[in-house]
Amino acid sequence: MPSGLHRVAEGEASAVLAALRANSRWASYSRDAQSDPLIRGFGVLREKLAQSEDDISIDTLVNPFLDVIRSDATTATITSVALRAIHKFVSYKFLDVSSAGVTSGVNMIAHAVTKARFVCIDFQADEVVLLHIAQVLEALLKSDAGVLLSNECVHDMLQTILRFCFLDHLSEVLRRYAETAFQGMVLHLFIKLPEYPEVEGGISTEDLNRSDFSTTHTNIMPYTDIPHDNDCNHVIAIDIDSESITAGKDDETIANSDNSSFIFVENQTKISDLMVCQANGNDDTNILKQSCSSQPENTACRAKSTTDAGVITESLSELALTNARGVRFESGNTSSIYPKPHPVAVAVSLLRLLVSLVDASNPQTTVRHLKIGLSTIIAVVETSAQHFNIHSSIMQVAEDELCQCLFDLLVQEEFLQPPTYEHEEAVLDCLLSFLRAPTFLRDIFFNFDCDLLSEDLVERLLEFLQPPDIAGDQGLFTTNMLALEALMTVADQIRYRKATFRDAISPDLNIVSELRMRKQLLEEGISLFNEKPTKGVTFMQKHGLITISDHESLITLLKGCPRFDKAKIGEYIGDYREDSIREAFVASFHFENKSIYAALRDLLTTFRLPGEAQVIERILESFSRQFMATSQYTDHIKDADAACVLSYAIIMLNVDQHSPKVACKMTPEDFVRNLRGANSGEDFDRALLEQIFNNIHNNEIVLPEEHDGELREEALWKALVARSRLPTSQMTSVNDSPQFDAAIFSMLANPLKLSLAFVLEAADEKKIFKQVMQGYHVLGALCYQFGRSDVLDSVISTLSKRTYLLDLT
Numbered sequence: 001m002p003s004g005l006h007r008v009a010e011g012e013a014s015a016v017l018a019a020l021r022a023n024s025r026w027a028s029y030s031r032d033a034q035s036d037p038l039i040r041g042f043g044v045l046r047e048k049l050a051q052s053e054d055d056i057s058i059d060t061l062v063n064p065f066l067d068v069i070r071s072d073a074t075t076a077t078i079t080s081v082a083l084r085a086i087h088k089f090v091s092y093k094f095l096d097v098s099s100a101g102v103t104s105g106v107n108m109i110a111h112a113v114t115k116a117r118f119v120c121i122d123f124q125a126d127e128v129v130l131l132h133i134a135q136v137l138e139a140l141l142k143s144d145a146g147v148l149l150s151n152e153c154v155h156d157m158l159q160t161i162l163r164f165c166f167l168d169h170l171s172e173v174l175r176r177y178a179e180t181a182f183q184g185m186v187l188h189l190f191i192k193l194p195e196y197p198e199v200e201g202g203i204s205t206e207d208l209n210r211s212d213f214s215t216t217h218t219n220i221m222p223y224t225d226i227p228h229d230n231d232c233n234h235v236i237a238i239d240i241d242s243e244s245i246t247a248g249k250d251d252e253t254i255a256n257s258d259n260s261s262f263i264f265v266e267n268q269t270k271i272s273d274l275m276v277c278q279a280n281g282n283d284d285t286n287i288l289k290q291s292c293s294s295q296p297e298n299t300a301c302r303a304k305s306t307t308d309a310g311v312i313t314e315s316l317s318e319l320a321l322t323n324a325r326g327v328r329f330e331s332g333n334t335s336s337i338y339p340k341p342h343p344v345a346v347a348v349s350l351l352r353l354l355v356s357l358v359d360a361s362n363p364q365t366t367v368r369h370l371k372i373g374l375s376t377i378i379a380v381v382e383t384s385a386q387h388f389n390i391h392s393s394i395m396q397v398a399e400d401e402l403c404q405c406l407f408d409l410l411v412q413e414e415f416l417q418p419p420t421y422e423h424e425e426a427v428l429d430c431l432l433s434f435l436r437a438p439t440f441l442r443d444i445f446f447n448f449d450c451d452l453l454s455e456d457l458v459e460r461l462l463e464f465l466q467p468p469d470i471a472g473d474q475g476l477f478t479t480n481m482l483a484l485e486a487l488m489t490v491a492d493q494i495r496y497r498k499a500t501f502r503d504a505i506s507p508d509l510n511i512v513s514e515l516r517m518r519k520q521l522l523e524e525g526i527s528l529f530n531e532k533p534t535k536g537v538t539f540m541q542k543h544g545l546i547t548i549s550d551h552e553s554l555i556t557l558l559k560g561c562p563r564f565d566k567a568k569i570g571e572y573i574g575d576y577r578e579d580s581i582r583e584a585f586v587a588s589f590h591f592e593n594k595s596i597y598a599a600l601r602d603l604l605t606t607f608r609l610p611g612e613a614q615v616i617e618r619i620l621e622s623f624s625r626q627f628m629a630t631s632q633y634t635d636h637i638k639d640a641d642a643a644c645v646l647s648y649a650i651i652m653l654n655v656d657q658h659s660p661k662v663a664c665k666m667t668p669e670d671f672v673r674n675l676r677g678a679n680s681g682e683d684f685d686r687a688l689l690e691q692i693f694n695n696i697h698n699n700e701i702v703l704p705e706e707h708d709g710e711l712r713e714e715a716l717w718k719a720l721v722a723r724s725r726l727p728t729s730q731m732t733s734v735n736d737s738p739q740f741d742a743a744i745f746s747m748l749a750n751p752l753k754l755s756l757a758f759v760l761e762a763a764d765e766k767k768i769f770k771q772v773m774q775g776y777h778v779l780g781a782l783c784y785q786f787g788r789s790d791v792l793d794s795v796i797s798t799l800s801k802r803t804y805l806l807d808l809t
Contacts, residue, residue, distance in 0.1 A: 016042065055100060065082045070112050076121065087132065087135055131174060134178055141185050155346070187383055428482040435490055446740060492778065498782075525540040533571060540554075573607065623644075
């Protein structure tokens with residue numbers, strides 16, 4: 001038992017009792033008043049404290065305070081006192097993981113605080129309650145006993161805090177505090193990633209469902225029509241299970257409401273218990289009110305309300321207690337009642353929640369969503385990104401869903417408008433941060449500029465940083481100085497490595513020259529292939545880019561390089577003279593976990609199917625053999641011939657359903673009728689055919705780049721993810737040596753020379769002149785070390801013009 005617990009518990013119980021008796025409802029010392037469940041609960045607690053000199057169960061300790069927090073008869077002042085008491089117990093570390101009843105205790109606290117109810121009289125006092133709620137939830141999650149919280153409780157706690165951030169009627173101070181608390185709770189969960197146990201076989205669907213955060217914006221959208229009249233009383237219910245912010249008047253039933261976290265009910269003469277339920281499993285929320293008398297002795301309805309809230313109602317031991325609602329619960333070890341926490345599942349669901357906040361494709365996403373989501377994501381990445389790869393489920397969400405949302409932010413209409421000066425500054429400042437990393441530019445150069453299938457990113461980046469070639473005096477801006485600083489950062493790194501590794505052998509010039517030459521040859525080969533495939537293949541074979549005997553190198557190029565014309569790829573592999581290429585191309589696909597329409601969709605996203613029937617038949621025959629040999633979903637398909645017929649029917653169905661030239665569309669009955677007896681003399685399974693029809697009807701088989709709108713972005717992203725998982729797409733980090741510096745300087749020299757000349761011409765401050773002279777000194781030294789006399793001559797000429805030396809006779 002922690003030292004001082006009895007003393008603090010006695011003091012807090014007295015404080016809550018004093019607050020209760022200050023209210024007219026509990027001011028009387030009559031027998032009825034003293035038998036009130038709230039008053040009686042503290043009497044039971046005091047008896048337990050007197051009897052238990054050494055130990056007291058945590059759930060027994062906190063239960064009377066939680067009854068006050070759950071009660072809809074207490075005012076904001078009384079609820080605040082009870083919340084402060086719980087906050088003390090948590091922050092004073094009284095909830096020790098080894099204490100009796102601690103598991104049920106912490107989960108009871110989380111449940112009660114997220115379902116807090118109180119009578120609204122003074123708006124400022126109400127905000128104090130909400131502030132205490134945020135403080136208790138944050139302290140509880142970060143406490144040592146926070147590891148005992150169930151997934152559902154963690155979910156409710158975070159959702160409660162997050163919803164505070166989006167309620168417009170709350171003060172800016174409270175919303176900002178909620179944002180800070182939410183970010184702190186998220187960081188606490190992610191910083192502990194290395195401590196979470198590995199999950200063998202992945203996370204089960206049940207674990208994910210128990211910790212699933214609702215990612216729709218409707219549950220956190222603000223409701224602005226909430227009454228704020230201080231002359232009338234309302235019951236405030238912090239109810240996570242409700243998916244609406246509703247304003248109810250009198251006793252009318254509120255149905256089909258927007259999602260929320262608060263329920264306000266006008267109450268002059270009585271208090272109504274609100275029970276939130278999901279109607280028929282849909283998203284419509286029905287709030288059913290059951291009127292209960294405000295008399296203390298009438299506890300039946302209140303007991304039912306608390307039971308619906310999830311309080312334990314069955315007692316199996318002599319230590320059972322009765323809470324303020326008249327509900328009995330066991331004070332012994334109830335840890336088995338709460339599901340075992342699964343922190344990895346919580347982290348996965350939480351990361352998806354953050355992704356949903358920055359989902360620019362959602363029309364309900366607001367600037368506030370973006371600010372909160374991005375700031376929290378940045379904090380998580382800064383502190384915990386290095387631990388993502390410990391758990392594959394978290395890494396998958398980060399790689400796919402998070403990166404996709406961040407990229408989508410850059411292609412929204414507001415980002416496609418002409419950028420402002422502030423945008424340019426932000427982009428250059430971000431690039432400067434990247435370039436300050438010692439290995440960033442060399443890693444990009446090696447993995448992209450030296451890769452046959454990738455673009456020359458370093459060359460494009462350095463050209464982007466050079467000043468525009470515009471005549472006239474346009475002045476010197478911060479963007480010009482940021483671009484010059486970025487180029488000088490690269491030059492300083494090269495100079496440092498050259499001095500540090502003075503004796504190191506740098507064979508990079510010839511190696512990189514050869515790599516870049518092969519890349520130029522590949523570009524020429526691709527251009528020839530896009531004109532005539534056989535001509536391009538012959539050119540690439542002649543220059544050693546692909547081997548004649550092994551088709552794997554050619555297939556890797558065709559599937560991995562997006563610059564090949566998809567129509568020409570289909571024409572080439574469908575050629576009757578290229579049977580071996582076609583078989584090898586189709587064999588490179590693996591259809592183990594694919595149905596026939598999904599496998600066919602994967603195949604047809606890599607090339608455009610030709611229009612000639614014989615060519616289509618040759619490709620589909622190869623596909624059918626590979627599908628029957630590798631797929632697990634062949635039970636309803638007799639043989640490869642039947643698979644070929646079904647594949648051809650899927651192609652025709654795709655044209656029929658999505659071609660504007662087809663006026664009379666095929667129905668499911670037509671599709672089934674057309675395939676009668678096509679399964680080696682038998683009929684295909686009707687359920688399979690209907691599944692195929694619905695899939696093709698709802699989602700056209702088309703090349704990723706031919707989609708429109710969001711479908712196009714989604715398809716292109718999936719294609720990018722697929723390419724990124726190829727063995728050739730893995731990033732390689734180069735060591736800290738001058739390797740590749742000569743090649744990088746060959747691309748850096750001209751942009752740096754032009755940027756220095758531009759700033760020298762436009763600058764009028766002594767400090768800037770000094771920076772430019774230092775830049776010329778570094779550029780000249782590097783030109784000498786790498787033998788770039790042409791650039792050095794240009795530098796000397798520029799400086800001579802500036803000093804007017806060339807004008808002297």
